[in-house]
Amino acid sequence: MEIILKQDIAGLGYKNDLITVKNGYARNYLIPKGMAVLATESNKKALAEMKKQQSYKEEKIRKEAETIAEALKGTELTIGVKASSTGKIFGSVNNIIIANAIKEQKNLEIDRKKIVVNDEHIKETGKYKAVVKLHKDIQVEIDLDVKAE
Numbered sequence: 001m002e003i004i005l006k007q008d009i010a011g012l013g014y015k016n017d018l019i020t021v022k023n024g025y026a027r028n029y030l031i032p033k034g035m036a037v038l039a040t041e042s043n044k045k046a047l048a049e050m051k052k053q054q055s056y057k058e059e060k061i062r063k064e065a066e067t068i069a070e071a072l073k074g075t076e077l078t079i080g081v082k083a084s085s086t087g088k089i090f091g092s093v094n095n096i097i098i099a100n101a102i103k104e105q106k107n108l109e110i111d112r113k114k115i116v117v118n119d120e121h122i123k124e125t126g127k128y129k130a131v132v133k134l135h136k137d138i139q140v141e142i143d144l145d146v147k148a149e
Contacts, residue, residue: 001026002039004047009035016047016054065134071108072132076143077101083125083148092121093146098130102142110134122146 001023005013009030013019018039021030030036037043079101082090095115102110116131128144 003030003036004039004043005030005036007035016051018044018047062135062138065138068108068110068134069132069138069140071106072102072140072142075102075106075140076145077105078145078147080147080149081125087125087148089123089125089146089148092123093117093144094121095130098144102132117144 002018002020003026005015005017005019008014012021026036026038031038077098079093079097081093081097084090095112095117098115098117099110099112102108110132114133116133118129118131122128122144125146125148128146129141130144131139131141133139
C-alpha cells in the first residue's frame with residue numbers, strides 16, 4: 001500500500017516521503033496514529049505542490065545564507081571584556097556576546113544558536129575561532145580577538 005508520511009519515522013522514512021508498506025501496518029498503525037495518509041491521486045498532487053513550494057523557500061533561504069556567509073568571510077571580531085592582569089576574564093565570552101559583536105561591527109543579525117565556539121565558553125583573553133552555521137551545508141569560520149578593556 002502506498003502512503004505519504006506526515007512525520008519522520010525511524011527506519012521507514014522522512015516527512016513527505018511516498019513509500020510502500022504492508023496493508024496491515026498502514027491501516028492498523030500508521031494511518032490511525034496520524035503518522036501517514038493514503039497516497040490517493042489528490043494527496044499525491046498536493047504533495048507535489050507542497051514540495052515545489054518548499055524547494056522554492058529552501059532556495060531563497062540558501063541564497064540569503066550565502067550572502068551572509070560572503071559578508072562574514074575573513075572576519076575578525078574584536079571583543080573587549082573586563083579581565084584581570086593575568087588575562088583571566090571576569091565572566092566568560094559566549095555565543096550571545098559574539099552575536100552582539102557581529103551586530104555592532106558588521107551590522108548583521110545572526111541568531112546566537114547558530115554560533116558555535118570551539119570551547120563552550122571563552123574564559124581568557126587571546127585569539128579564538130568560532131563557527132557560524134548559517135544553513136545545513138553553509139558555515140563560516142570567524143576569528144575572535146578577545147582583549148581586556
